[in-house]
Amino acid sequence: MPSGVGFSNGHAWKQQRRLAQVTLAKLGVGKRIMEDKIEDEAQQLVEIFASKKGKPFDPTLIITNSVSNVTHALMFGHRWSLEDLHFNKLVKAIEYTMHFGVSIFYVLYELFPSLMERLPGLHKKALEATEILLSLSKEEIQKHKEQEPTLEPRVFIDYYLLEMGKDKNKNDPTSAVDEENLAHTIHDIFFAGLESTSTVLKWGVLILANRPDVQDKNHQGDRRCFGFRFYLL
Numbered sequence: 003m004p005s006g007v008g009f010s011n012g013h014a015w016k017q018q019r020r021l022a023q024v025t026l027a028k029l030g031v032g033k034r035i036m037e038d039k040i041e042d043e044a045q046q047l048v049e050i051f052a053s054k055k056g057k058p059f060d061p062t063l064i065i066t067n068s069v070s071n072v073t074h075a076l077m078f079g080h081r082w083s084l085e086d087l088h089f090n091k092l093v094k095a096i097e098y099t100m101h102f103g104v105s106i107f108y109v110l111y112e113l114f115p116s117l118m119e120r121l122p123g124l125h126k127k128a129l130e131a132t133e134i135l136l137s138l139s140k141e142e143i144q145k146h147k148e149q150e151p152t153l154e155p156r157v158f159i160d161y162y163l164l165e166m167g168k169d170k171n172k173n174d175p176t177s178a179v180d181e182e183n184l185a186h187t188i189h190d191i192f193f194a195g196l197e198s199t200s201t202v203l204k205w206g207v208l209i210l211a212n213r214p215d216v217q218d219k220n221h222q223g224d225r226r227c228f229g230f231r232f233y234l235l
């Protein structure tokens with residue numbers, strides 16, 4: 003039975019989706035406070051770009067790090083540095099999964115899952131990559147479970163754990179508000195948000211690099227030339 007918000011369905015999906023939407027709204031998604039956090043992260047990105055002093059460089063990892071830090075702070079409450087081992091593991095895992103998602107192995111795995119489980123191929127690496135992301139989420143969940151129970155909820159995990167502890171979920175055998183779904187929901191939000199947003203930003207950088215006229219207008223304060231707004235969920 004698929005868990006989380008991206009691949010589940012029916013009652014479990016509705017519960018995860020509703021809970022994720024309500025929790026993200028509590029954390030400020032769609033509000034000014036979130037925009038401020040994104041602007042802080044964008045400022046750091048601009049500083050890194052400026053530090054290259056016009057010399058050529060590959061912005062891929064820098065952009066991915068910036069975008070992941072916005073979601074990461076919401077989910078876990080801290081950022082990752084570019085050198086962080088966990089961050090680098092996660093980037094590799096996402097690369098594998100994307101590579102798998104556009105390959106014939108994905109189609110074969112969808113059509114014949116039990117047969118493919120027995121065969122080697124890209125799907126094996128992709129499944130391992132998903133496990134890496136899930137185990138990172140599970141490690142973080144464990145840290146938040148061990149924290150002082152009187153602490154106010156601060157991040158996605160805290161709010162979810164609070165909801166999990168409520169009688170309506172504890173006493174309802176049909177409830178899908180549990181730790182497994184939490185880990186998968188974090189994985190799904192992280193994955194969906196990271197790949198989409200960083201791809202849009204990378205295209206933005208490429209287009210702007212080719213359009214100095216638009217860059218000039220942008221520097222003169224014409225925000226219509228390059229205004230991104232992020233619509234979550």
Ligand code: HEM
Nearest residue numbers: 007008019073190191194195196198199202232233234235
């Ligand atoms: C440029 C940015 C983005 C684009 C183009 C994009 C696009 C999409 C699309 C087309 C879907 C499928 C919708 C559907 O099946 O009805 C989707 C689903 C989803 N997106 Fe995004 N997205 C973006 C950013 C984000 C961000 C920043 C997050 C979270 C931080 C996010 C989280 C999700 C999740 C969790 C789902 C699955 C929702 C569900 O099945 O209930 N996305 N996105």
